[in-house]
Amino acid sequence: MLTIEMICRLFEQGGGRIYAGEQVTQLEHALQTATLAQKAGADIELVCAALLHDLGHLVNDKGDTPTARGIDDLHQYCMLPLMRHLFGPAVLEPIKLHVEAKRYLCAVDFEYLLHLSPDSRRSLHLQGGVFNPTEVSEFLRKPYAQDALKLRAWDDRAKVPGMKTPTLAEFVPLMGACAARKQSSELAHS
Numbered sequence: 001m002l003t004i005e006m007i008c009r010l011f012e013q014g015g016g017r018i019y020a021g022e023q024v025t026q027l028e029h030a031l032q033t034a035t036l037a038q039k040a041g042a043d044i045e046l047v048c049a050a051l052l053h054d055l056g057h058l059v060n061d062k063g064d065t066p067t068a069r070g071i072d073d074l075h076q077y078c079m080l081p082l083m084r085h086l087f088g089p090a091v092l093e094p095i096k097l098h099v100e101a102k103r104y105l106c107a108v109d110f111e112y113l114l115h116l117s118p119d120s121r122r123s124l125h126l127q128g129g130v131f132n133p134t135e136v137s138e139f140l141r142k143p144y145a146q147d148a149l150k151l152r153a154w155d156d157r158a159k160v161p162g163m164k165t166p167t168l169a170e171f172v173p174l175m176g177a178c179a180a181r182k183q184s185s186e187l188a189h190s
Contacts, residue, residue: 001086002082003086007052008172010055011030013058014058015028015168021117022117022119024158024160026054029054030158032158033053033054034048034050035158035165036158037050037154045090046094046150049091049095052079052083052091053076053098059078076096086179087182088178088181093142094144094151096148097139097144097147098148098155100142102124102127104135104139104149106130113130
C-alpha cells in the first residue's frame with residue numbers, strides 16, 4: 001500500500017524518465033496534467049486524479065517506450081489496489097477510465113484519432129483499439145466517465161516542454177486533503 005510520501009518518492013525516483021514518445025518527463029507530464037485540471041476549475045479529487053493518472057507507469061516499470069515492444073503495462077489498473085486505502089472513487093475511477101476515455105474519443109471523433117501521437121496509437125492498439133458502438137454506450141453509462149473524459153483532454157495537452165507548473169511538493173496538501181475526505185467519508189458510513 002502506498003502513502004503520499006511513497007508516491008512522492010516514486011516521482012522522485014522515476015519521474016525524470018522521458019514520457020514515452022514525448023518531450024517531457026513523467027513528472028512534468030503529471031504536473032502539467034494536474035495544473036491544467038486546476039486551471040479548468042476541477043475539484044480536488046479530479047486534480048489529484050490528473051496528477052496520479054500515469055503513476056502506474058512508475059509502479060509497473062516496463063522500461064522506456066514499452067509499446068514499441070508490444071507491451072501494454074496496464075498502468076491504469078496496476079496502482080489502483082495500492083491506493084484504494086488512501087483515495088476514494090472520485091480519484092481512482094477517472095484514473096481507471098482514462099484509457100477507456102481515449103478509446104471512446106477515437107470512436108466518436110475521427111480527428112482525435114488522427115492527432116494521436118505515434119506512441120498513443122501503438123498503445124491504443126494494445127489497449128483494445130477503438131470502441132465499437134456497444135462499448136461507446138457502455139462507457140458513457142459508467143460513473144466517472146465524464147471526469148475521465150476531462151482527464152483525458154488534460155492528459156493529451158500535458159506534453160509541453162518547459163511549461164510552468166507548481167512543484168510536486170505544492171500538490172502534497174491536495175493529496176492529503178483527498179485522503180482526509182476518504183477517511184471522513186468512511187467514518188460517516190461506519
